[in-house]
Amino acid sequence: MWEALDILTQANFWAATIRIATPLIFGVLGALLCERAGVLNLGIEGIFVAGAMSGWLAVYLGLPLWGGVVVAALVGSLFGLVHGVLTVPLGLSQHVTGIGVTLLATSMAYFGYRVAFPNVATPPRIEPFAPLDVPLIGDLPFIGPILAQQTGFTVLAFACVGVLAFVLARTPLGLALRAVGDNPEAVEAQGLSVVALRIGAVMAGSALMALGGAFLTLSAFNAFYFGMINGRGWVCIALTVFASWRPGKALLGALLFGALDAYQLRIQTIAGGVVPSQIFLMLPYIFSIAALVLVARRADYPRALMKPYFKGQR
Amino acid sequence: MPSQGSTCEAPHDPRPLVLSLKGITKRFGPLTANDHIDLDVRAGEIVALLGENGAGKTTLMSILFGHYIADEGSVSIADADGKLAPLPGGSAQAALAAGIGMVHQHFALAENLTGFENIVLGTQSLWSLRPRGRGARDKIARLMAESGLAVDLDVPVARLSVGEQQRIEILKALYRDVRVLILDEPTAVLTPQEADSLAATVRTLAGKGLAVIFISHKLHEVLALCGRVVVLRGGTKVADRPTAGADRATLAELMVGRAIPARERPPSTPGAPVLSLRRVSVGALSQRDRLEGADLDVRAGEIVGIAGVSGNGQGALAALVAGLAAPRAGEAMIDGVRLAGADPAGRVAAHVGRIPEDRHRDGTIGSLSVAENFVLETISAPENQRAGLIRRAAIRARAMEAIQAYDVRCPGPDAAIRALSGGNMQKVVLARVLEREPKLVLAHQPTRGLDIGATTDVHRRLIAARGRGAAVLLISEDLDELFALSDRIAVVHAGHLSPALDAAGLDVRTVGLMMAGHGAGEAA
Numbered sequence A: 001m002w003e004a005l006d007i008l009t010q011a012n013f014w015a016a017t018i019r020i021a022t023p024l025i026f027g028v029l030g031a032l033l034c035e036r037a038g039v040l041n042l043g044i045e046g047i048f049v050a051g052a053m054s055g056w057l058a059v060y061l062g063l064p065l066w067g068g069v070v071v072a073a074l075v076g077s078l079f080g081l082v083h084g085v086l087t088v089p090l091g092l093s094q095h096v097t098g099i100g101v102t103l104l105a106t107s108m109a110y111f112g113y114r115v116a117f118p119n120v121a122t123p124p125r126i127e128p129f130a131p132l133d134v135p136l137i138g139d140l141p142f143i144g145p146i147l148a149q150q151t152g153f154t155v156l157a158f159a160c161v162g163v164l165a166f167v168l169a170r171t172p173l174g175l176a177l178r179a180v181g182d183n184p185e186a187v188e189a190q191g192l193s194v195v196a197l198r199i200g201a202v203m204a205g206s207a208l209m210a211l212g213g214a215f216l217t218l219s220a221f222n223a224f225y226f227g228m229i230n231g232r233g234w235v236c237i238a239l240t241v242f243a244s245w246r247p248g249k250a251l252l253g254a255l256l257f258g259a260l261d262a263y264q265l266r267i268q269t270i271a272g273g274v275v276p277s278q279i280f281l282m283l284p285y286i287f288s289i290a291a292l293v294l295v296a297r298r299a300d301y302p303r304a305l306m307k308p309y310f311k312g313q314r
Numbered sequence B: 001m002p003s004q005g006s007t008c009e010a011p012h013d014p015r016p017l018v019l020s021l022k023g024i025t026k027r028f029g030p031l032t033a034n035d036h037i038d039l040d041v042r043a044g045e046i047v048a049l050l051g052e053n054g055a056g057k058t059t060l061m062s063i064l065f066g067h068y069i070a071d072e073g074s075v076s077i078a079d080a081d082g083k084l085a086p087l088p089g090g091s092a093q094a095a096l097a098a099g100i101g102m103v104h105q106h107f108a109l110a111e112n113l114t115g116f117e118n119i120v121l122g123t124q125s126l127w128s129l130r131p132r133g134r135g136a137r138d139k140i141a142r143l144m145a146e147s148g149l150a151v152d153l154d155v156p157v158a159r160l161s162v163g164e165q166q167r168i169e170i171l172k173a174l175y176r177d178v179r180v181l182i183l184d185e186p187t188a189v190l191t192p193q194e195a196d197s198l199a200a201t202v203r204t205l206a207g208k209g210l211a212v213i214f215i216s217h218k219l220h221e222v223l224a225l226c227g228r229v230v231v232l233r234g235g236t237k238v239a240d241r242p243t244a245g246a247d248r249a250t251l252a253e254l255m256v257g258r259a260i261p262a263r264e265r266p267p268s269t270p271g272a273p274v275l276s277l278r279r280v281s282v283g284a285l286s287q288r289d290r291l292e293g294a295d296l297d298v299r300a301g302e303i304v305g306i307a308g309v310s311g312n313g314q315g316a317l318a319a320l321v322a323g324l325a326a327p328r329a330g331e332a333m334i335d336g337v338r339l340a341g342a343d344p345a346g347r348v349a350a351h352v353g354r355i356p357e358d359r360h361r362d363g364t365i366g367s368l369s370v371a372e373n374f375v376l377e378t379i380s381a382p383e384n385q386r387a388g389l390i391r392r393a394a395i396r397a398r399a400m401e402a403i404q405a406y407d408v409r410c411p412g413p414d415a416a417i418r419a420l421s422g423g424n425m426q427k428v429v430l431a432r433v434l435e436r437e438p439k440l441v442l443a444h445q446p447t448r449g450l451d452i453g454a455t456t457d458v459h460r461r462l463i464a465a466r467g468r469g470a471a472v473l474l475i476s477e478d479l480d481e482l483f484a485l486s487d488r489i490a491v492v493h494a495g496h497l498s499p500a501l502d503a504a505g506l507d508v509r510t511v512g513l514m515m516a517g518h519g520a521g522e523a524a
């Protein structure tokens, strides 16, 4: 019993929580940015894969690590452009297009990998981001060891939370984004372009999603594997509802999920013999479903979410 | 084709021209919504734009504001020096920059933003890092003081009343220093008091040199407020004349193209109560929209009007009668049967005909055809289905008959009902309700947004239903309508329903005061 609680006092557990949460933070931020503007982006799962693969490949081919990050973001925004053009000016079904983008991006990433490495037995490796070495804070008890296991990429994720929260709440751009997800007619009537705002939001959001993937190959691990995204994108879609489309709550949701995942890994070793390990594996996902059921009933969806807008039509 | 009709403008209007439309034409497929329309507007002028539902008023204004692109014709607007310059079409941004502001028939507000945010939206570079602050607030405060439009700027628009939302819409236009203000049916959703205060505001603004284009179906408002009327009929301009010397009958005739027959209301002798409420309470739909201990009888062969500012309990009353809400206390009976739970299907079976307040949301299903909407309530009746399969041909044939009988203007029974104008949609609802010869008719705001022709039609049908022996419960905010139709009138305020009094013994002023919360005794 005490062992179960003892886990919570281990710096290692908290470090793992943050590491597991980081890609989700990127993903939820990206999804909520798209959805705030009124576009559901189910391309997320595939964009994660494409970001993971392209960022890693760029570094493998000789770019610096941050260069890989930029490449992943660019690739993500390209897939965002595809999704945006199909769903915004053309008004295609956002569900169908999103799933199409996921299939396309996933296959392209796998295909590209196979073409680049036709016959390798073990996946090639890169030198990933090194843990932070912060003077003073690094020497603090408890906090120090947690921080010492994180990388600059995680810092970027936390910074993105703050930046996105600021942009949405405090700037004219954020105002326009929130408005276009609620009533595009209002945006049009104030002389702004609905199409430009929505496509821009989807591109930026997709870039964030791709960073989530890149974190896995450039920071959490050091190689690209097939199936490594493993539903993380879908989890982000659920967490977006849990977060009520707010960056602060998105951070909270991602950390909660990360904590549950880190916890189940550790409790397995304690209670392993008694309870089947699959039960523990399910825990974080049961949490997302439960959170969805509890929160989604009262969720305040952006009013224009998934409603295409055509100028001059009633 | 030049517009025909009486063009008798004042010969020497000294005020400068601010806006000039020439030969504007707009087609939607085979339909010509605007046919070579010319319109000049001068500074400080209030021009009414009249026309039946679907005459093309909103289309014309949408072209002016850049939502639609005209197929032919041009728009010119005075620049800062007063010289007319052409306005590029199809861009709301260009229209705003040229000083045109529009208050939309269906408000263009983001409801998750505050009033302040809606007003400043799009007024500065999107890449700026600092949002509008003090300066903007001062300017809005000044505009509010000048125009008399007071409203809380810091709550989300979703929480404002319709009247308050409209004030935000107007402030939004004024904030951009417009020189031409378009008001598209601004009073359709306002209470009489709010409409009066809006009229006062518009006068103040025009006094400061703003040109106003005012669209309304309420002719008394137009006569009181506007100096000139422009009438559209079927997309063409049929009249452009000063209001002086015109009356409601002449304007109505110009709009419809024929004289509107006066309403006749033959006397009728009421029978036994069909709807009877004894100390009935209905739970809250919103904070104020509930009913407490209401007593009411509506007898066969009479129309009982319920006056009141919307949201004071008529929603709860309508929900009770329509079977959407259950009585929380007291005894409610329809045709001798006690009402227990919420049971909309039971009301259909009990011969209650319902004309809902919002025909788009509750009265019709937009993507279904006219014929399908016509049988929505009775789809499981034997005349509409056999062995679980819909009898398309029979339904279609009866829908054709109803289209004829109720003069529904539509492409045919298979057209999606969404494509119909408001008045024609309402006629389909009316046909559905009245064809079944209901014992009790619930008419909730039956003529909101309808033109004078359609309104007269609805009134005629309701009076005919009464003549046939139906009990009619008419809920309306329009006092003219209530007095024209009702045998007895009750007033609802803050959930309390006054006794229904003989309409002949009441006057508009008394009812108006009761709607504002003064008791009958006090008001008299």
Ligand SMILES: Nc1ncnc2c1ncn2[C@@H]1O[C@H](COP(=O)(O)OP(=O)(O)OP(=O)(O)O)[C@@H](O)[C@H]1O
Pocket: A312, A313, A314, B028, B031, B033, B051, B052, B053, B054, B055, B056, B057, B058, B059, B060, B105, B419, B420, B421, B422, B423, B451
């Ligand atoms: N985007 C559109 N596509 C197709 N038809 C349209 C469109 N907009 C308007 N129409 C049609 O053009 C005609 C004119 O419509 P408009 O909205 O201008 O009428 P209106 O005079 O404003 O009527 P109301 O009093 O009901 O508001 C109608 O027959 C309408 O169905």
Ligand SMILES: [Mg+2]
Pocket: B057, B058, B059, B105, B184
């Ligand atoms: Mg209109």
